[in-house]
Amino acid sequence: MITIKIILIAILLIILRAFLVQKSLVLVKRAIGVLMFTGLLFLVVFPDVSTWIANKVGILRGADLLFYFAHLFFLLVAVALWRRLITLNAAVTRLAREIAIRDAERPQERAEQIRTAEN
Amino acid sequence: MAKPSIWVIIPAYNEEPVLADVISELQDYDCSYHLVVIDDGSSDNTAKIARKFPVHLLVHPMNLGQGAALATGIEYALRQKADIVVTFDGDGQMQPADIGLLVDTLIKEDLDVVLGSRYLTKRAEGMPATRNLVLRTATIMTILTTGLKITDTHNGIRAFKAKALSKIKLTQNRMAYASEILSEIARNRLTYREIPVSIRYTEYSKRKGQSNLNAINILFDLFSRGGQ
Numbered sequence: 001m002i003t004i005k006i007i008l009i010a011i012l013l014i015i016l017r018a019f020l021v022q023k024s025l026v027l028v029k030r031a032i033g034v035l036m037f038t039g040l041l042f043l044v045v046f047p048d049v050s051t052w053i054a055n056k057v058g059i060l061r062g063a064d065l066l067f068y069f070a071h072l073f074f075l076l077v078a079v080a081l082w083r084r085l086i087t088l089n090a091a092v093t094r095l096a097r098e099i100a101i102r103d104a105e106r107p108q109e110r111a112e113q114i115r116t117a118e119n
Numbered sequence: 120m121a122k123p124s125i126w127v128i129i130p131a132y133n134e135e136p137v138l139a140d141v142i143s144e145l146q147d148y149d150c151s152y153h154l155v156v157i158d159d160g161s162s163d164n165t166a167k168i169a170r171k172f173p174v175h176l177l178v179h180p181m182n183l184g185q186g187a188a189l190a191t192g193i194e195y196a197l198r199q200k201a202d203i204v205v206t207f208d209g210d211g212q213m214q215p216a217d218i219g220l221l222v223d224t225l226i227k228e229d230l231d232v233v234l235g236s237r238y239l240t241k242r243a244e245g246m247p248a249t250r251n252l253v254l255r256t257a258t259i260m261t262i263l264t265t266g267l268k269i270t271d272t273h274n275g276i277r278a279f280k281a282k283a284l285s286k287i288k289l290t291q292n293r294m295a296y297a298s299e300i301l302s303e304i305a306r307n308r309l310t311y312r313e314i315p316v317s318i319r320y321t322e323y324s325k326r327k328g329q330s331n332l333n334a335i336n337i338l339f340d341l342f343s344r345g346g347q
Contacts, residue, residue: 089292090290092181092183093183093187093190096179096180096187096191097179097187097190097191097194100157100177100178100179100180100191100195101177101191101195101198103177103178104175104176104177105170105175105176105177106175107173107174107175110173111173
């Protein structure tokens with residue numbers, strides 16, 4: 001039991017550090033992140049607590065509770081990333097369009113280029 | 120009224136084998152048209168071919184899709200003060216003479232938009248039966264969602280007055296833009312009419328064109344519009 005706890009705590013701390021080193025993160029997000037990680041660390045150290053909470057909401061095992069919440073969480077992440085991707089896509093399209101229009105080759109200019117090349 | 124300036128937008132993605140013919144045919148039909156070729160990030164010599172002709176050439180730095188290419192061409196034509204903008208496929212499926220019909224109808228009947236349809240007469244040469252089924256289904260869906268009386272929703276040949284076109288906002292980069300144009304026509308209450316045009320289903324265009332399965336992608340794109 002102790003070994004897995006140490007492994008999990010180590011992994012959580014590494015992720016927490018990776019999360020906190022981002023300087024662009026606003027304070028609120030930092031606070032929420034730290035709170036979440038503290039909760040997870042707490043559940044690793046005292047796994048029975050998750051079973052206690054699970055029983056309160058009508059689930060038998062704490063592991064099941066975590067399983068359900070992990071699923072919901074990843075679904076949320078997927079939707080958020082997908083929306084982000086759509087926004088990013090629109091921005092890339094605008095950028096590509098502006099570049100294409102800015103660098104448009106007009107027939108008159110091409111004719112002149114050909115004339116200059118011939119002379 | 121002075122002769123309106125007519126801009127023909129030709130999106131081209133890897134159309135090296137047919138683009139020269141498409142442009143020559145257009146020039147032979149009416150040399151007063153301003154032709155705009157949008158090379159949508161092709162990996163072949165599409166741009167090189169286009170450079171041999173007196174066309175406006177716009178190159179997307181990457182492949183974005185036909186909807187995006189058209190939107191780029193439209194934006195460019197509007198900035199160049201086009202009076203009438205026509206969309207035309209770069210794969211040789213369309214006949215330049217149909218542009219004349221579309222533009223004449225647009226001017227004579229003082230409409231905002233004239234759309235080409237394969238279905239008003241039996242002029243679609245050699246259309247595969249499965250393609251017919253997919254397109255008919257798309258048409259029924261469009262009639263149900265937009266209320267437009269349209270017989271052919273995914274026909275690439277269309278003529279717009281510049282003023283009407285500036286109201287149309289295109290966000291769909293890929294093929295779903297065709298339905299988006301129609302919903303924009305409905306939303307802005309633009310006046311429109313469909314006229315029969317002929318589409319040539321050549322071996323090249325069949326190989327090059329949309330797979331019927333792409334209809335599923337188009338649907339998905341349309342339903343995920345909300346995020347934009």
